[in-house]
Amino acid sequence: MKITDDSPPVLSALDRPNSYIGRSVPRPNLQRLTQGRGQYVSDVTLPRMAHVAFVRSPHAHARIKSIKVDAAKKAPGVIAVITGAELAKVMTPWVGVLTHLKGLKSAPQAPIAVERACWQGEAVAAVVARTRAQAEDACELVEVNYEPLPALTDPETALDAKTPVIHPSIADNLCFERKLDVGKVDEALASSDAVVETTFLFGRHTGVTTEPRSIVADWNVGEQKMTVYQGTQAPHMMQNLFAKHLGLAEHQVRVITKDVGGSFGIKVHTYADEMATVALSKLLKRPVKFVADRIESFVTDIHARDHRVKAKIGVRQDGTITAFEIDDLTGIGPYSVYPRTSGIEANQVVNLVGGPYTCPNYRAQARVVFTNKNVMCQYRAVGHPLAVAVTEGLVELAAAKIGMDPLELRRRNLIADDAYPAQSAAGLKFEKLSHHESLAHLDSLMNYAGLRAEQKKLREQGIYRGIGFASFIEVTNPSAAFYGVGGAKITSQDGATVKLDAQGALIVATGVTEQGQGAEAVVAQCVATAFGVPLERVRVITGDTDVTPYGGGTWASRAAGIGGEAAWQAGKALRANVLAVAGAMLQAKPETLDIRNGVVVDAASGTERLPLEELARVAYFRPDTLPAGIQAELVATRHYVPRAWPFAFTNGVQASYLEVDTDTGFVKLLKHWCVEDCGTIINPQLVDEQIRGGIVQGIGAALFEQCLYDERGQMLNGNMADYLVPMAAEMPDIECGHVVSPTADSELGAKGAGEAGTAGAPACVMNAINDALRPLHAAPLTDMPFTPGKILRALGKV
């Protein structure tokens, strides 16, 4: 800008007066939740509503020879006892495959097992009764004659010639295989000064949402309409699926999602028992409710992360990483989950290993095999926790091997902040990341040098503290590249409809959904800013396929970046519509006017001209006073889909500081940090809280959580006492920092932040434990969760 140029600087689209972008305003709908007046699906009751309980297979694999239901049918309160064969007349089975995962295959899955039960916990019959307790009583009277079959529980044997194939209709137990070979891995490894080779094991674990899966299906035969209350993340996706498998048109199905007691990906999938509940309502012509109790949740909610990854890294003495190589094997359940498939997690592992680094040599192989355990599918940060643990675990082992500081080794290999756009070896396209700036920020935030000094001093006293890091990239704001291209009816676009009501307030209907992350608040902040009203005047409606624009819901951290952008555009569009009317009423050019704080003002001077309430009154009740040819249009809908980038990648770096009690193997978490770059931050507090919650979930994976199975496919610890989720006393304080690299693919520039915490936390806790124990020459720990027993064995004490 020339010194003599006195034109005002161009404000960014975000520099609206009274902007809410970047403000930590409290979420508008929290009062109802703190008062206990939320409306969770588990709270919903409808007239004549019946309850369903399922008879579930106690065997991991068994032929169902016969089912006797007479005694159950006569039990008090019982309305119906339905088997898989009867339900098949009402609902068609499904297959969880997508075309872009080449070769992915799976057998059809029915809502209730028909001739075989394929995992312990699969439903084999349904009892519908007046109360849940009565339904459970009657379940005990259903006699199922099982012929147990061999149970496949070890993924390593799944593809052996001798191992029985679970589904003869699909030739073998391979669900999906992916191979990647980029650059010259063998040469690179051969030319390295050091090669680290190890095997990472990740415990199968599950979401444990505080509110279990809940659904109320209501088939109104008079209206020929199915209304489903479901705690789903993706109402429109479910609308499509319910219609498809019941033989209805989509417009005959309405999915309503109000408050959801936690989801994290658990509630974005299609569950046999939920589909069965919907089918039962159609069959019985009355509302049917299913709430998974905690015991059945553990054996039916999707599991995730059960991977064995053999991995190698090559490095030169100057710190250059020469190559990454992985061989990933994962044992999912007997079916690929519908419709997102159970191949995505392994596919992501292949995509994401090595992602932050410039290393061009990368070879990967991943195989997804069927087993007779519970089904597995996408859970928060899908694949990232594994890929980041493998990558960052290798990086710190390599650093230790060549005697280089782990942050220094990263500095020498992270893609430079000015090297964008860039592409990873696996072909991921990055618009703009900030690995180095984030690392520098983290270094100072945690006072790294100070902690190293403290660590050194305490080691001399026999106290072993560790510092571990994880640099990572994270997939957000997915385009159709994630699911749509594979044939799934999962939309990557989203929409918002904003309307001005008769008193000058705004009602916003959005296609993204709320499970507690603050999607409603973010949408409200975007609309309030774009349009020009105080936040208190905005009410957001989510989770109703009859009311909201067609949208994807909330998953893959898309609500702020995609839902927020649609809301922003809709707010702008409505503002233009309103100013057109205001201009007509005030005889001024609309471009000279603005809306600020709920009032139409003169844009240049800020002088108030017309309150919105007055404009609404005239538009709705006195349109006879408007100039001829003016039709007030006080509603606007806009949609948005990312087009420039398949995913809006974000980046971050985390650190864990902990102390290992080398007598007991117990780990005490002292502190955790995360510096995250998620582009434009709409509400900093909500972003930080997503990161904190995500980190604690990742800590659960690193230290506590594992679904334990025996060789017969029986889950051994499916209850809250034996499956250990993180509780308050063991968790550290978590400090968050930010770098901002907005995306140019939207006006807001916001990327996603919901999963970053979970992506990086297991890796840095692992690295911190190994750092703590390094002076004791313990065998590096790479087998999660890191229980006291594993740590004691690594120390040679047991």
Place this chain on the structure above:
Amino acid sequence: MNEIDIALTVNGEPISERVEARKTLVDFLREDLGLTGSHVGCEHGVCGACTVRVNGAIVRGCLMLAVQCDGTIIETIEGLSDSGEVADLQAAFEQRNALQCGYCTPGMIAAAQDLLNRGGVPSRDQIREHLSGNYCRCTGYHAIVDAVESVAQERNKARAGAKR
């Protein structure tokens, strides 16, 4: 003998109902009285989502039978809320986003109030310990500890002020 008449007070309201002996307190509150603010998370006493007050003491609503509560005074989150007793806690939770999905929140607030009723200003570790029986999957607990700590400090200031 499987159905028993009980008479009790719930959030200040006298209630007379006939209940099945096997019905837990939390199911009774939710289903028979429509007080759905107390939540069911595990039915084995571990998650704390069902925490309510019986005769002034916090309990697991899933580990008490409704029939045991004959003659007792029950306070649920709705009652604690409407009486204003936890207004400062609720405000602090809202300000600091110490709740996300809100499912654990009624139980968490009941447990936090139980701690704060003991007086003093508990340390962060003491807060974490007292809330260690309330499972939250969303927040990671940090904001909850912040909220409880801030309310403890405010109440302590108010008590000190009142004493003068």
Place this chain on the structure above:
Amino acid sequence: MKPAPFAYKRARSTEEAVALLGEKDARLLAGGQSLIATLNMRLSAPALLIDINRIDGLDGTAHKDGMIEIGALTRHAAAERSNVIAQHAPLIARALPHIGHPAIRNRGTLGGSIAFADPAAELPACLLALDGEVEAAGPKGKRSIKAKVFFKGLFETALAPNEMLTAIRVPAADAQTRTGFAELARRHGDYAIVGLAASARGDGKGLTDVRLAYFGVGATPVRATKAEAALASGNVDAAIAALDLDPPDDVQATGAVKKHLAAVLLRRVAKQLMETQR
């Protein structure tokens, strides 16, 4: 899950409770913190629940004849607040905060914990370490059962099917009483992986009457008698070497890990015994 149906009766006296226990498939309901969880999971389906919570006189704490008598219906939370227990049964006072969480402790009872005899529970081990006894009421009246013969197997005690625990008694602590307690649990309030409740007498020179009661190491709490003898002779390393526990594997940890942790706890608790005044 919801419990299977059952009948319910409120006992107004110990005698009435005992008489009702004679009915087929009847269980006593005291704190309910273990029982109702098992009913909810349908791991147990009694025909009749006998609610003893309204029986008067079962929840007091008394100091008489050199013993501390704690009524079976005393809630853990009340015991935590009891000065009598703090002063005269310090081992129990040390153990109480480890039991579950505040909401559990408001309902759970000391008698219930002893009678339920979970192998990973704190109080049975404390009773064993203190060489205490329980008082039981049956159709023929009351009897005392010493701790050392009370815990017989997994969730199995010396109580007859129609007997009800009415009180526990432990020797009142005096100036020479030494106690130690430590447990290792993955999360605060969880059942311990391994725990140790210990008592001894110390006169400032050495320890006598050492009793080391481990929990979480077998079907019942276990006295480590060889280690006790070595510790009484003042040699902690010898005590550790003499530890002959053989814990089975469980979902939480292998037997080998438990054994190692038991030794770690012994070192820590030995320190407490030698340092504490009570």
